[in-house]
Amino acid sequence: MEVKYDYDALAQDGRLTLPELPGLWKYLPLLPLQQEENIVSLGEGGTPLLRCQRMADIYGAQIEWYIKAEHLNPSGSFKDRPSSVGVSAAKEAGAEKVVIASSGNAAAATAAYSARAGMECVVFVPESTDPGKVIQAASYGATVIPVTGNYSHSYDMADLCAKRFGWPNITSTFLNPYTVEADKTVAYEIFEQLGGRFPDVVIIPIASGPLMIGAYKGFDELRHLGRVPAQQPLPAMVGVQSEQCMPITRAYLNGDAQVHCWDGTISTIAGGISDPLVGYENDGTLTLQTARASGGMMLCLTEGEIWQATQMVETKVGYYCEPTSATAIGAVSKLWNEGFLKKGATVVSVLTGHGFKYTGRRCNILQPISKVEQLEILLKKTQ
Amino acid sequence: MEVKYDYDALAQDGRLTLPELPGLWKYLPLLPLQQEENIVSLGEGGTPLLRCQRMADIYGAQIEWYIKAEHLNPSGSFKDRPSSVGVSAAKEAGAEKVVIASSGNAAAATAAYSARAGMECVVFVPESTDPGKVIQAASYGATVIPVTGNYSHSYDMADLCAKRFGWPNITSTFLNPYTVEADKTVAYEIFEQLGGRFPDVVIIPIASGPLMIGAYKGFDELRHLGRVPAQQPLPAMVGVQSEQCMPITRAYLNGDAQVHCWDGTISTIAGGISDPLVGYENDGTLTLQTARASGGMMLCLTEGEIWQATQMVETKVGYYCEPTSATAIGAVSKLWNEGFLKKGATVVSVLTGHGFKYTGRRCNILQPISKVEQLEILLKKTQ
Numbered sequence: 001m002e003v004k005y006d007y008d009a010l011a012q013d014g015r016l017t018l019p020e021l022p023g024l025w026k027y028l029p030l031l032p033l034q035q036e037e038n039i040v041s042l043g044e045g046g047t048p049l050l051r052c053q054r055m056a057d058i059y060g061a062q063i064e065w066y067i068k069a070e071h072l073n074p075s076g077s078f079k080d081r082p083s084s085v086g087v088s089a090a091k092e093a094g095a096e097k098v099v100i101a102s103s104g105n106a107a108a109a110t111a112a113y114s115a116r117a118g119m120e121c122v123v124f125v126p127e128s129t130d131p132g133k134v135i136q137a138a139s140y141g142a143t144v145i146p147v148t149g150n151y152s153h154s155y156d157m158a159d160l161c162a163k164r165f166g167w168p169n170i171t172s173t174f175l176n177p178y179t180v181e182a183d184k185t186v187a188y189e190i191f192e193q194l195g196g197r198f199p200d201v202v203i204i205p206i207a208s209g210p211l212m213i214g215a216y217k218g219f220d221e222l223r224h225l226g227r228v229p230a231q232q233p234l235p236a237m238v239g240v241q242s243e244q245c246m247p248i249t250r251a252y253l254n255g256d257a258q259v260h261c262w263d264g265t266i267s268t269i270a271g272g273i274s275d276p277l278v279g280y281e282n283d284g285t286l287t288l289q290t291a292r293a294s295g296g297m298m299l300c301l302t303e304g305e306i307w308q309a310t311q312m313v314e315t316k317v318g319y320y321c322e323p324t325s326a327t328a329i330g331a332v333s334k335l336w337n338e339g340f341l342k343k344g345a346t347v348v349s350v351l352t353g354h355g356f357k358y359t360g361r362r363c364n365i366l367q368p369i370s371k372v373e374q375l376e377i378l379l380k381k382t383q
Numbered sequence: 384m385e386v387k388y389d390y391d392a393l394a395q396d397g398r399l400t401l402p403e404l405p406g407l408w409k410y411l412p413l414l415p416l417q418q419e420e421n422i423v424s425l426g427e428g429g430t431p432l433l434r435c436q437r438m439a440d441i442y443g444a445q446i447e448w449y450i451k452a453e454h455l456n457p458s459g460s461f462k463d464r465p466s467s468v469g470v471s472a473a474k475e476a477g478a479e480k481v482v483i484a485s486s487g488n489a490a491a492a493t494a495a496y497s498a499r500a501g502m503e504c505v506v507f508v509p510e511s512t513d514p515g516k517v518i519q520a521a522s523y524g525a526t527v528i529p530v531t532g533n534y535s536h537s538y539d540m541a542d543l544c545a546k547r548f549g550w551p552n553i554t555s556t557f558l559n560p561y562t563v564e565a566d567k568t569v570a571y572e573i574f575e576q577l578g579g580r581f582p583d584v585v586i587i588p589i590a591s592g593p594l595m596i597g598a599y600k601g602f603d604e605l606r607h608l609g610r611v612p613a614q615q616p617l618p619a620m621v622g623v624q625s626e627q628c629m630p631i632t633r634a635y636l637n638g639d640a641q642v643h644c645w646d647g648t649i650s651t652i653a654g655g656i657s658d659p660l661v662g663y664e665n666d667g668t669l670t671l672q673t674a675r676a677s678g679g680m681m682l683c684l685t686e687g688e689i690w691q692a693t694q695m696v697e698t699k700v701g702y703y704c705e706p707t708s709a710t711a712i713g714a715v716s717k718l719w720n721e722g723f724l725k726k727g728a729t730v731v732s733v734l735t736g737h738g739f740k741y742t743g744r745r746c747n748i749l750q751p752i753s754k755v756e757q758l759e760i761l762l763k764k765t766q
Contacts, residue, residue: 043455318497354459
């Protein structure tokens, strides 16, 4: 299911943005909501596009590099866009309750927007979900239900409730068209923040990939709307996965037309993109097709590369982010060394989740340093 | 030490804001930085001002109520404003290293902006500081040094380093004038977000209180600059503390001219405002004077009231916040019932820290609900 617009009418209308509306809702004419009063907003969108030249220099990448800070959305992840639009649409449809399946970020986001809307929210999470993410979702007052097995089982439970009880299913895969519509706004913002031009490459951490599809549609719409010349190529969309769970990257590397689900045990610090796609492999295929059609690609990083990239963005940029996000940073080093990134290219890496989402697990990673050692470090530094 | 400006010249100049600059830096002409290239920004400021009418209705408070979402700043707290301005000033002064004492939020913020600036950062934290906050600060690459005893000991250590090694001390108390200057911008934003008017009351969680002093100065400057009529009264500034640590509120209630430090053990879920003010009681006195001069007041909440307010803002608004922040919410119920808030008054509550800052401790508060119970809740809800 996809939402279509009459771009010619919109282009003539001229008033594509309504600056008086909050966050991403200034793009209301390009979003699938009829009435302004149904907007459910917490101030999502309008995230910073931060130039990060020092990090490019460290990687030796001669590019113009930006970070799109989606981790700075209200609930701490890029999922606030689809949740804001999805819950608003549910409100417009007269729903009093929504359901969602999520392995983390989308659960918290949907719970937050449901609370804002005064709706009940039922969240199915895999039993293995990070406690911090469960606590966040529950804190908003959502009914959080752990489900045994992998994410696909939670996905099925949400689908079941949606069908049996008629609750809107906000699960942010291609199941819900509002997801892609909301994710478009990331592209609109990047275009505006670059002063009215497209980047050459956009790099996104990928689970099933709605954000890549949405962003690509956003750039395509800007061209339809005449914001850039009709012959202007769209940005190359690059997706990053973990070596531990890379169903889409595997298909890309094999030159397959179809994505197949990922079997085998998964152990990665990039939980947000740890999705075997069991039962909805076609979502992955759509993402694969987008990466190829855009002239982009799919790649993967090792656990070591992901953790190194996490420390890189935190210590050289000052953004605290979960390892999943950092895959969009680590990918740049690889893409530059492999010659995929051209000299002088404008590159945007999207950070999808805040470091807070991962703090709990860090306790096992960061070695607590004793006071004595700390003082030695201090004295060494002050010599 | 206080920074002064030639308001007449500024008012004539006209160009008070530079919209092309990021976050709070659009107010550069009113900030103590000479050169634009010394700006160290992560996109701080420009936080949402969210109308929260449903919560007002629940409290039965007939007011026009807004939340200023300072917890949505990049590192998760309002301390990003003073850290951005403080580190930028340190950069302009040619410093390569900064030092700070903090019980949490300011540590993470200063570590983040130091990383952004490529400066070393030394952070002294009380040994009892929440591990999550220590992990965040350390993740940015700062040298984090736990100090025994209460916050005052960490404060002394930072002071010592600043004097001995000449490092700029970013400790965000009145010790550092840039703090108050940065905090002014909260007032500018509230004024603009209300469509060019002052709120009647601004409610702020208070440790020593630089945010209250800064915001008050900001409103006062807007009047000096002719943005409001000269006879327009400034907002009443209300400060909130925990019953467990209320040195300033105690002085207010006793009608004292001076604030005295808080002795005795402190046990509160509002760690961000748990400051006994030992050794810098005068900072508290300045805050007390501001609350009185503005026609505002100081009050305190019990632990139960604070936790209830935390759940209120999370489940009725959709903002995940640390209990410290929620004191600005719970205060409204008290102030309305006591008749301090007039019918129809425009009230702004400032949320200072993100709920992520507190997730770790919630594990002990939230009772994990079994799957069976969850399913019962679900079924009850679906009848």
